[in-house]
Amino acid sequence: MISFLDFEKPIAELEARIAELRATASGSDLDIESEIGKLEKKSSGMLVATYAKLTPWQKTQVARHPQRPHFLDYIRLIFTDFVPLAGDRVYGEDEAIVGGLATLDGRKVVVIGHEKGHDTPSRIKHNFGSAKPEGYRKAIRLMELASKFGLPVVTLVDTAGAFPGIEAEERGQAEAIARSTEACLALEVPMVAAIVGEGGSGGAIAIAAANKVLMLEHAIYSVISPEGASSILWRTSDKAAEAATAMKVTAQDLLGLKVIDAVVPEPTGGAHRDPAATARALADALGHELDALGALSGPQLVRQREDRFLAIGSL
Amino acid sequence: MSWLDKVRNSLSNLSKRDTPDTLWMKCPSCGEMLYAKDFEANLSVCPKCEHHGRIGAKARFDQLLDAGYSVLPTPKVPENPLNFRDTKKYPDRLKAARAANPYPDALTNALGTIEGAKAVLGVQDFAFMGGSMGMAVGAAFVAGVEKAIAENCAYVICTAAGGARMQEGILSLMQMPKTTVATRRLAAAGLPYIVVLTDPTTGGVTASYAMLGDVQIAEPGALIGFAGQRVIQDTIREKLPDGFQRAEYLHAHGMVDMVVHRKDLKGTLAMLLGYLARKEVA
Numbered sequence: 001m002i003s004f005l006d007f008e009k010p011i012a013e014l015e016a017r018i019a020e021l022r023a024t025a026s027g028s029d030l031d032i033e034s035e036i037g038k039l040e041k042k043s044s045g046m047l048v049a050t051y052a053k054l055t056p057w058q059k060t061q062v063a064r065h066p067q068r069p070h071f072l073d074y075i076r077l078i079f080t081d082f083v084p085l086a087g088d089r090v091y092g093e094d095e096a097i098v099g100g101l102a103t104l105d106g107r108k109v110v111v112i113g114h115e116k117g118h119d120t121p122s123r124i125k126h127n128f129g130s131a132k133p134e135g136y137r138k139a140i141r142l143m144e145l146a147s148k149f150g151l152p153v154v155t156l157v158d159t160a161g162a163f164p165g166i167e168a169e170e171r172g173q174a175e176a177i178a179r180s181t182e183a184c185l186a187l188e189v190p191m192v193a194a195i196v197g198e199g200g201s202g203g204a205i206a207i208a209a210a211n212k213v214l215m216l217e218h219a220i221y222s223v224i225s226p227e228g229a230s231s232i233l234w235r236t237s238d239k240a241a242e243a244a245t246a247m248k249v250t251a252q253d254l255l256g257l258k259v260i261d262a263v264v265p266e267p268t269g270g271a272h273r274d275p276a277a278t279a280r281a282l283a284d285a286l287g288h289e290l291d292a293l294g295a296l297s298g299p300q301l302v303r304q305r306e307d308r309f310l311a312i313g314s315l
Numbered sequence: 316m317s318w319l320d321k322v323r324n325s326l327s328n329l330s331k332r333d334t335p336d337t338l339w340m341k342c343p344s345c346g347e348m349l350y351a352k353d354f355e356a357n358l359s360v361c362p363k364c365e366h367h368g369r370i371g372a373k374a375r376f377d378q379l380l381d382a383g384y385s386v387l388p389t390p391k392v393p394e395n396p397l398n399f400r401d402t403k404k405y406p407d408r409l410k411a412a413r414a415a416n417p418y419p420d421a422l423t424n425a426l427g428t429i430e431g432a433k434a435v436l437g438v439q440d441f442a443f444m445g446g447s448m449g450m451a452v453g454a455a456f457v458a459g460v461e462k463a464i465a466e467n468c469a470y471v472i473c474t475a476a477g478g479a480r481m482q483e484g485i486l487s488l489m490q491m492p493k494t495t496v497a498t499r500r501l502a503a504a505g506l507p508y509i510v511v512l513t514d515p516t517t518g519g520v521t522a523s524y525a526m527l528g529d530v531q532i533a534e535p536g537a538l539i540g541f542a543g544q545r546v547i548q549d550t551i552r553e554k555l556p557d558g559f560q561r562a563e564y565l566h567a568h569g570m571v572d573m574v575v576h577r578k579d580l581k582g583t584l585a586m587l588l589g590y591l592a593r594k595e596v597a
Binding site: 185 | 393396399400402453454457479481482483484485486489491492493495496498500518519521522523526527540541542543546547551553555556559560564568569570
């Protein structure tokens with residue numbers, strides 16, 4: 001059962017009406033069948049129309065949809081032979097960032113990403129996808145492992161931001177993020193990052209300083225959450241929609257700014273309506289980029305990545 | 316009674332309105348009334364409580380570099396790439412900041428010597444839009460590092476920033492990897508990178524170049540952290556410990572090498588450069 005977002009209310013009402021008709025239809029009642037057919041057509045038409053022109057704030061809600069596929073869904077749907085690797089060898093195991101060895105359509109890679117969880121126990125286990133320093137230090141360790149054994153790195157970014165808490169600060173959250181970004185830039189193997197849900201600030205860029213950066217069609221990527229920008233710049237919490245628009249957080253905007261390299265299309269109605277199709281499209285896009293980068297030498301990969309970030313926003 | 320108290324007491328018959336605010340100031344930490352010129356002469360450190368006041372690029376250059384330094388031009392970057400407007404238009408905010416500050420953005424570099432040791436010194440100025448890191452700050456940082464590489468000398472940065480410049484959205488976030496490309500190139504050239512964390516250094520600046528120094532120095536009492544204190548308090552809903560995210564706290568947690576009083580900063584930098592800087596080729 002899909003949970004509907006606020007702006008999907010008219011669609012939700014139609015779907016409820018369809019369900020109601022189905023429940024009352026005897027199966028042979030042609031009038032009801034044809035009415036259901038008409039309503040279904042109308043509903044899917046409304047879904048297409050709504051998702052064709054989502055506002056940045058609506059996209060933010062889609063990107064955060066509780067049923068949106070997360071890291072472990074992609075592992076299950078498009079990666080095989082996943083060997084999770086744990087711990088930062090310094091302090092602990094932070095399950096807000098999951099990573100390990102995996103195979104993507106025959107390509108052996110190291111895959112790293114944020115996992116938000118899908119119900120209360122798993123959300124708590126993964127700290128809602130908000131990593132602490134040990135999460136980023138594990139990412140660094142896995143990137144170094146990838147470099148040592150010549151395995152390309154794939155990252156799936158999906159976090160509201162790095163965890164803001166006392167213990168994260170005292171164990172050096174800022175340093176861990178800075179070193180993780182640095183580790184991305186040092187890789188002598190191909191690295192492709194995909195923003196699959198929320199790309200929240202430093203907690204996102206720490207594993208997204210890649211050769212190629214992809215973004216799902218309704219994902220968002222920003223320096224601060226729209227709510228955070230609203231409270232700082234407008235000094236009120238209710239300008240989030242305005243802030244989302246002003247900050248240009250959508251994949252379409254970011255492609256124009258050359259912050260990302262390609263947009264991966266989502267099924268009509270968003271990734272959560274068809275996780276398998278979303279994952280397949282993502283796998284194809286990742287594979288395409290990995291194969292193209294495979295032609296570059298280690299130093300060329302470092303240079304391409306450096307040039308990519310030096311060029312952003314230059315005159 | 317100190318001479319300052321004497322002066323202050325002799326002026327107690329003046330109402331606040333009659334006191335030019337450029338002449339007298341109140342220490343933001345202990346509340347002591349200070350004669351502004353004396354405060355400045357004391358490196359903008361309160362003589363009573365040792366509070367280190369926030370200072371701009373010009374004062375830093377004068378304090379840390381030998382006479383005869385040259386201020387480097389701030390690179391031009393696209394202005395207002397997102398056509399951003401919150402309660403004010405971003406270009407209006409920039410204009411106001413430029414009218415109130417000597418340099419065109421929040422990070423300025425100078426080439427000079429520190430007790431004879433050549434260095435490029437970058438200074439972030441909190442007075443310019445909270446020192447925030449946008450494209451201009453990123454470009455200035457990269458230019459400062461490139462100058463250091465060209466001059467075969469160290470790059471020293473005094474950081475001060477609330478974080479990223481939100482009016483530049485994602486482009487400000489992209490300054491984190493961009494500046495890290497520069498620190499990596501400086502390292503590849505075998506040149507020292509020294510960070511002086513000053514009050515306050517938070518957000519994306521801390522989570523990039525401010526934490527990547529070969530040697531990390533902090534000024535006493537400086538607020539240094541990733542997340543803002545209000546955000547942390549809203550998340551955990553507990554009182555923050557005393558001294559949380561202050562320089563001394565970071566030192567105790569192994570995040571900085573030393574906490575150095577401003578009067579000792581130049582000598583400390585010179586000492587470090589003496590050990591780390593490449594010997595000049597004759």
